[in-house]
Amino acid sequence: DAGVIQSPRHEVTEMGQEVTLRCKPISGHDYLFWYRQTMMRGLELLIYFNNNVPIDDSGMPEDRFSAKMPNASFSTLKIQPSEPRDSAVYFCASSLGGSLPYEQYFGPGTRLTVT
Amino acid sequence: QQQVKQSPQSLIVQKGGISIINCAYENTAFDYFPWYQQFPGKGPALLIAIRPDVSEKKEGRFTISFNKSAKQFSLHIMDSQPGDSATYFCAASKGQGGSEKLVFGKGMKLTVNP
Numbered sequence: 001d002a003g004v005i006q007s008p009r010h011e012v013t014e015m016g017q018e019v020t021l022r023c024k025p026i027s028g029h030d031y032l033f034w035y036r037q038t039m040m041r042g043l044e045l046l047i048y049f050n051n052n053v054p055i056d057d058s059g060m061p062e063d064r065f066s067a068k069m070p071n072a073s074f075s076t077l078k079i080q081p082s083e084p085r086d087s088a089v090y091f092c093a094s095s096l097g098g099s100l101p102y103e104q105y106f107g108p109g110t111r112l113t114v115t
Numbered sequence: 116q117q118q119v120k121q122s123p124q125s126l127i128v129q130k131g132g133i134s135i136i137n138c139a140y141e142n143t144a145f146d147y148f149p150w151y152q153q154f155p156g157k158g159p160a161l162l163i164a165i166r167p168d169v170s171e172k173k174e175g176r177f178t179i180s181f182n183k184s185a186k187q188f189s190l191h192i193m194d195s196q197p198g199d200s201a202t203y204f205c206a207a208s209k210g211q212g213g214s215e216k217l218v219f220g221k222g223m224k225l226t227v228n229p
Contacts, residue, residue: 041221106160
């Protein structure tokens with residue numbers, strides 16, 4: 001398997017623009033997680049899905065952020081409008097619920113820079 | 116509110132030395148404690164994990180020690196190698212860590228000098 005796939009790997013955009021990050025989880029996994037990593041705040045969970053349904057979005061910073069999972073093989077994280085403070089590395093991870101060792105598999109991340 | 120506190124923030128050791136990373140948690144409902152390893156430009160990857168029914172788990176050069184009463188757990192890297200240079204995150208979750216959200220510590224950057 002190719003692992004979790006994220007695109008783009010790097011995104012540079014101007015403040016106010018819409019940004020869409022994409023994720024393809026590992027085939028067969030039923031959980032999908034979106035994380036944000038910054039030096040100041042570390043690794044933060046934004047939202048996670050189970051069987052394409054959002055379970056917990058309490059980590060989504062504000063209404064400018066939205067996430068969807070239209071099917072088992074694709075998810076998006078959208079920021080509209082983007083702000084400089086959104087600059088971070090965004091990771092997508094997937095897992096197979098109930099399966100030892102309960103591992104979350106992370107993608108390579110998308111480095112977002114908002115100028 | 117930081118539910119998992121990790122220390123130190125960075126560590127430099129010589130090749131062959133022992134690296135020790137500590138974590139403390141607050142929520143007594145946590146029952147799954149993994150450590151993730153992250154190399155530059157990569158996503159974190161599971162290194163080793165422990166459930167609170169045991170006090171220690173060893174996998175090769177990596178050992179987790181768990182102290183339930185103190186709500187602390189630590190990662191020991193024996194015979195540290197330059198290839199171990201990475202950022203290490205402790206984490207905790209309720210229920211099964213693959214299907215429940217993980218709360219991560221802020222990470223510790225380890226540098227192993229040759």
